[in-house]
Amino acid sequence: MHSGTSSVLAEPLDAYVRRRARSALALSDGEATTAAVGLLRGCRGAGDQTRTVCWWLTAEGRPTMIDDEDGSDPLTATAECLQALTHLITAPATRALFDVARASILERRTDVSEDVEKRLFRHAPPRPLVLGPLAPVVEPVPTATTPHAPGEGLLALVDADLSDAIRSAARDLRDRLRASRALRLTLSALGGTAVAVVAVLAFSAPESGSSSASSVVESDAIASPVASTVETEPRVPLSDDVVEAARALLARASSCAVGEHCSSDVWEDGEQTGDALIPVDEATRIELIDDFGGVTVVRVGDPGTGQYVTLVSRNDRWLVRAVRTIADQPS
Known part of the structure; x- marks a missing residue:
């Protein structure tokens, strides 16, 4: 090379x-x-x-x-x-x-x-290409909404038994309103707000014989968080000591190259990019070359025969972006 x-x-x-x-x-x-x-x-x-x-x-x-x-x-x-x-x-x-x-x-x-x-x-005057971090676009997932009949949204906020009682009382009140002119005049005197509330409950309630499905949410279900995906492979977290984090990640990457199913945990694109990584262990020389804030370059191995490895931080962990074997040029 x-x-x-x-x-x-x-x-x-x-x-x-x-x-x-x-x-x-x-x-x-x-x-x-x-x-x-x-x-x-x-x-x-x-x-x-x-x-x-x-x-x-x-x-x-x-x-x-x-x-x-x-x-x-x-x-x-x-x-x-x-x-x-x-x-x-x-x-x-x-x-x-x-x-x-x-x-x-x-x-x-x-x-x-x-x-x-x-x-x-x-x-346009030249500018260096932005190396990173470059967050991928996440498309929003549309949520389906179920239309409610007038008044159903209000009754859905209460307990199922209570909502049934409200509907029963509303039907009774509606029948009495139709039969009694005096009662209608009394309600009119109470003001527009009271009449509006009674009207919503009375005339949006279904007729006798119909039913309205309501959902009762168990308290245990509310208290329990949604189970997260269990990670089967260890991942190298971010660390203030970039060199040691790079050592742990590259040791795993070099072992992954000989048969482990762990590419998605060590390589940014899910597979090796660039040259084959040299074996890395506790004795391997690793030197920080530059840090661009989320993108870091380290040199692995001896200065004359080593490799430059680009690391990137993604979701609070380090990943390998690229490996390049290149001899240092004489000054």
């Missing part, structure tokens, strides 16, 4: 695009400028077009090209990234510039590529 940059690598660009697409945060024009210009310049400077490469994001939120035996040639890899990023953009003018940029790569038009780069800078 070889990298053309000494920057710390944070995440594969294609994995970032999938994660960003699940969030509510659209790609800003400034981020689009950074992404497109980095891709265009990297592609023009790739040299040997028979290389197989992939694109990663650095810890500074900028794209960088990395040799990868499972990747594509520089032109194809760059065009695919530009197309994927276009789906994250909402501004029509910015999307149009990305389309021109992608066409310049596919047609190998260096002059067009350089021109669209200048247009991007005029369109």
Whole structure:
């Protein structure tokens, strides 16, 4: 593996695009400028077009090209990234510039590529891509409502036996009102509020012989919380000591790689992303490289032969986002 940059690598660009697409945060024009210009310049400077490469994001939120035996040639890899990023953009003018940029790569038009780069800078000043945290969008679950007949909402608030008694009294009062003009005049003298309450109860109550279903809630059911899902696998919680939390998580991740069914508890996307993680135990050297608030990069192993691992906090626990084996560049 070889990298053309000494920057710390944070995440594969294609994995970032999938994660960003699940969030509510659209790609800003400034981020689009950074992404497109980095891709265009990297592609023009790739040299040997028979290389197989992939694109990663650095810890500074900028794209960088990395040799990868499972990747594509520089032109194809760059065009695919530009197309994927276009789906994250909402501004029509910015999307149009990305389309021109992608066409310049596919047609190998260096002059067009350089021109669209200048247009991007005029369109919006560059800004680093937001690495995280990016909370996924949660769609609200619609709740079904049952329409009530007039007056049913009031009676539903009382005990079933009491509501039956109210209905019985209301029916009796209604019959007496119909039979006695004197009683009607007496109720009129009590004022509009009393009449309104009596009317709601009397004339919304069902006729004799009909029934109204009411629900009696047991007190035990109210007091008992809804049972939560029991976790069958241990998870690594957040900790003020990021290095020790990283050690516990990576030890579990390295053991998970040899057969345990625990991928969803250690990897952000539920499966391994990037290179195979080296074995981690109590003696393994782990060094904190940078902390972006919810996204942390650590170096695992010896400085010359180790790995950069990106960790992310999610739901009060740590997860592994990406692993990259890369030799440190000489200063």
